[in-house]
Amino acid sequence: MSGWLLPRDRDPVGRTDRPIRITVDGEPVTGIAGQSVAGMLLAAGWTSWRTTRSGAPRGVFCGIGACFDCLLTVNDVPDVRACRRPAADGDEIRTQSREENA
Amino acid sequence: MNVVIVGAGPAGLAAAEHALWAGAQVTVLDQAETPGGQYHRMLPDAYAAKRPERVQHGRAEFDRRRRVLAHPRCHWWPGSAVWAFDRAEKAVHILRGQSDGGGRRRLTLVPDALILATGAHDRTLPFPGWELPGVYTAGAAQALAKGERVAIGERVLVAGAGPFLLPVAESLLGVGAEVVGVLEANPFSTVRKGWSSRPWRLAAHAGKAGELARYATTLARHRIPYRLGRAVIEARGVDRVREVVTARVRADWSVVPGTERTYEVDAVCVGHGFVPQPELAVAAGCVLDDGFVRVDAAQRTTVDDVFAAGEITGIGGAVTAAAEGAVAGCVAAGGEPSPELIRARDRALAFADRLATAHPIGAAWRSWLSEDTIVCRCEETTYGELTRAAEDTVCPGPHALKLGTRAGLGPCQGRICGPTVSELRGGTERHHRPIVQPIRLGELAARTEGEPG
Ligand SMILES: Cc1cc2nc3c(=O)[nH]c(=O)nc-3n(C[C@H](O)[C@H](O)[C@H](O)COP(=O)(O)OP(=O)(O)OC[C@H]3O[C@@H](n4cnc5c(N)ncnc54)[C@H](O)[C@@H]3O)c2cc1C
Ligand code: FES
Numbered sequence: 244m245s246g247w248l249l250p251r252d253r254d255p256v257g258r259t260d261r262p263i264r265i266t267v268d269g270e271p272v273t274g275i276a277g278q279s280v281a282g283m284l285l286a287a288g289w290t291s292w293r294t295t296r297s298g299a300p301r302g303v304f305c306g307i308g309a310c311f312d313c314l315l316t317v318n319d320v321p322d323v324r325a326c327r328r329p330a331a332d333g334d335e336i337r338t339q340s341r342e343e344n345a
Numbered sequence: 346m347n348v349v350i351v352g353a354g355p356a357g358l359a360a361a362e363h364a365l366w367a368g369a370q371v372t373v374l375d376q377a378e379t380p381g382g383q384y385h386r387m388l389p390d391a392y393a394a395k396r397p398e399r400v401q402h403g404r405a406e407f408d409r410r411r412r413v414l415a416h417p418r419c420h421w422w423p424g425s426a427v428w429a430f431d432r433a434e435k436a437v438h439i440l441r442g443q444s445d446g447g448g449r450r451r452l453t454l455v456p457d458a459l460i461l462a463t464g465a466h467d468r469t470l471p472f473p474g475w476e477l478p479g480v481y482t483a484g485a486a487q488a489l490a491k492g493e494r495v496a497i498g499e500r501v502l503v504a505g506a507g508p509f510l511l512p513v514a515e516s517l518l519g520v521g522a523e524v525v526g527v528l529e530a531n532p533f534s535t536v537r538k539g540w541s542s543r544p545w546r547l548a549a550h551a552g553k554a555g556e557l558a559r560y561a562t563t564l565a566r567h568r569i570p571y572r573l574g575r576a577v578i579e580a581r582g583v584d585r586v587r588e589v590v591t592a593r594v595r596a597d598w599s600v601v602p603g604t605e606r607t608y609e610v611d612a613v614c615v616g617h618g619f620v621p622q623p624e625l626a627v628a629a630g631c632v633l634d635d636g637f638v639r640v641d642a643a644q645r646t647t648v649d650d651v652f653a654a655g656e657i658t659g660i661g662g663a664v665t666a667a668a669e670g671a672v673a674g675c676v677a678a679g680g681e682p683s684p685e686l687i688r689a690r691d692r693a694l695a696f697a698d699r700l701a702t703a704h705p706i707g708a709a710w711r712s713w714l715s716e717d718t719i720v721c722r723c724e725e726t727t728y729g730e731l732t733r734a735a736e737d738t739v740c741p742g743p744h745a746l747k748l749g750t751r752a753g754l755g756p757c758q759g760r761i762c763g764p765t766v767s768e769l770r771g772g773t774e775r776h777h778r779p780i781v782q783p784i785r786l787g788e789l790a791a792r793t794e795g796e797p798g
Contacts, residue, residue: 245479245585245611249494249520256388257395258494277389282493290585291478297725300584302478303497304722304761306485307383308376308444309466309622311756312722320447322756322783326485327444329378329389 246285248274263332267292274330281306281313281325284336292325292338315339346370348677349437349454351427351625352462353414354382355663356655359670360460360677362413367680371419372454374439376426376782380411382464383484384663386492400491400519402512402556403663410667425452428782430628435459435650440788449788458650458677461626461638462670465619465656469505470706471720471728471765472713474580474589475615483513483616490516497522498612502589504528504577505616507704511560513614514569524569525608530617531704532574532596539703552664553696577615578605578713589613598707617706620764621657624781636764643682644673652677661697668693711769720769721762723755728769735770746770756783 251260261276265283274283281303284292291300292315304312306326313325316337346369350357353375364371373380379387385407388394398404414421422441426449429438435455442449467482469475481497483505489495490513500523503514507529514527529536564571578600579590593604623631626638631646631653633639638646638653646653654673655666668690675682714720716729734749746752752766753759759766 245498246489247496247499247521249496253521254494255399256392256397256494258388259393261391275391277391278493278495282489282495285489285497286495295723295725299476299725300478301476301722303481303485303489305466305482306488307466309757309760310482310722311760314756317446320445323445326488327376328446329444 245290248286265330265334265336267336268338278330279326280328280330283330294340294342296341298342346678347457349456350460350462352464353380354464355384356666356670357462358410359667360462360654360674361419363671363674364678365413365416365418367675367678369678374422374425374427378423380414426782427625428784430625432630460652460673460677461657462655463622463625463657465621467616468618468620469615470617470710471718472578473715473718476719476722477580477582477586479586479612480580481614483509483614486614487513487516490520494520496520499523500525500610501612502526502608502610503614506530507618509616515560515563518567526570528575528591529573530576530594530598535596536703539699580613586613597709599709599712619660623657626653628781643676644669659697661693665693665697720765721752723757724751726750726752731769
């Protein structure tokens with residue numbers, strides 16, 4: 244385990260959780276409405292979803308859209324910053340690669 | 346008067362409020378769906394939080410401030426990324442719609458006055474392993490915890506420089522992470538000297554002192570060590586961070602040999618301060634000083650009818666940002682700022698000065714780097730490649746350096762490595778990007794839809 248979403252019953256802000264489901268490379272991932280794609284992936288145990296030119300893994304770094312480390316493909320549109328994009332129920336996410344020989 | 350404000354953080358909202366008071370028509374744009382910027386970060390509407398004030402500091406102030414967005418002379422455009430500024434036409438180019446989505450609407454506005462309040466992002470100095478997944482900026486940890494209630498890890502180390510590390514640690518605790526320590530690289534002597542010089546001015550910042558005391562209590566209650574003069578010098582792991590190495594550092598941040606300590610963690614967040622996001626100001630032709638937008642006492646930039654406020658002009662926290670925004674809004678709308686408004690802004694600037702002297706970046710940080718440490722995350726340019734290219738007398742200058750090493754040419758376009766690369770070269774020049782935000786070719790080709798009221 245690494246990242247997680249604080250459970251609703253322990254969260255003093257008093258949230259209402261509406262479950263949503265997306266797929267990442269075909270694998271189902273669940274979260275709640277309002278989460279960013281990055282937040283959903285982190286809470287589901289992913290730490291990386293992109294590879295660099297050398298093939299090294301990358302995920303979230305800056306969290307606010309400045310570093311472009313978290314790029315992925317959402318419903319066939321590539322290069323979406325996962326940290327800036329609210330997830331929508333049914334989104335089909337694909338991980339991306341910048342590898343030179345890929 | 347028709348005033349356009351880019352950014353709905355503390356600076357932009359205060360600017361809107363004061364421009365409205367001075368009688369202007371105001372349009373506020375932000376790429377985010379909710380107003381507030383970094384400091385007043387809101388939980389998503391879909392969470393329908395009953396007690397958002399539990400995680401949002403200064404919520405009452407924010408609720409008052411954001412009400413300006415509902416003013417009859419104010420247009421509020423969330424989800425609007427400003428991607429360019431056309432100097433000749435003085436036109437602000439906007440893409441409105443889902444973040445990085447296809448099919449966004451292209452719009453332009455031609456304001457009488459433009460206020461830039463685009464804020465800052467974290468500065469994280471490189472260290473071996475900082476590119477591993479599981480290494481985050483302090484701001485990322487904060488954004489996810491405060492804005493989404495997501496913890497970046499179970500066992501987290503928080504390190505770097507500046508008082509911002511404290512709210513980050515508090516927010517991590519708030520989402521159930523274990524914080525193994527908070528490390529400030531500057532020694533006690535530097536921090537004390539910075540904060541307590543000119544003590545007669547401290548009274549003006551009593552609110553801040555109270556906030557710091559609260560963080561200190563929280564750390565103590567959770568028995569979290571807060572260490573000064575200690576820094577993260579390496580992160581280790583194969584495909585993600587497993588452990589991090591810290592060491593004692595001297596006042597100039599050189600490592601004291603033999604003081605290394607290893608922590609087992611699944612996440613580490615590091616912030617060494619903030620870097621302004623001046624891309625729009627650069628596009629508008631504004632003069633920068635050391636990366637920050639140059640403004641006069643009325644928050645005017647060097648370009649007519651373009652104003653700047655908040656962390657793009659200097660790093661001083663939310664109160665400073667708002668105080669600058671108030672002056673900018675008033676002047677941009679053709680008003681005369683009251684002496685109180687100017688005094689409040691100048692007091693806030695004094696706080697920014699203290700912040701900078703209390704938490705400087707020590708010049709010897711590069712002693713952490715080894716030949717193969719990645720400096721440009723996007724293009725994976727190493728320290729060794731950069732120093733070799735910088736010493737190459739055949740092609741001197743930043744452009745040759747970029748082309749030779751590809752540093753700064755990747756997806757982030759030098760946002761993250763820019764300040765570091767220019768510092769390693771011994772210069773301060775940083776920003777040349779005329780495009781503020783990336784835009785798809787299809788969107789560029791699409792017809793502009795004109796200027797809605
Ligand atoms: C990730 C992060 C988290 C932070 N969290 C805290 C915190 O919890 N507590 C604290 O005291 N300080 C925090 N800070 C420090 C914070 O930067 C300032 O104190 C304060 O928010 C600065 O106010 P501002 O109005 O200058 O900018 P910001 O609050 O950063 O607001 C700038 C706004 O401009 C928008 N913007 C930028 N470029 C564009 C564009 N091209 N088009 C459209 N919109 C654009 C952004 O979306 C943003 O909403 C944080 C900083 C960062 C980077
Ligand atoms: S994490 Fe930096 S852009 Fe998304």
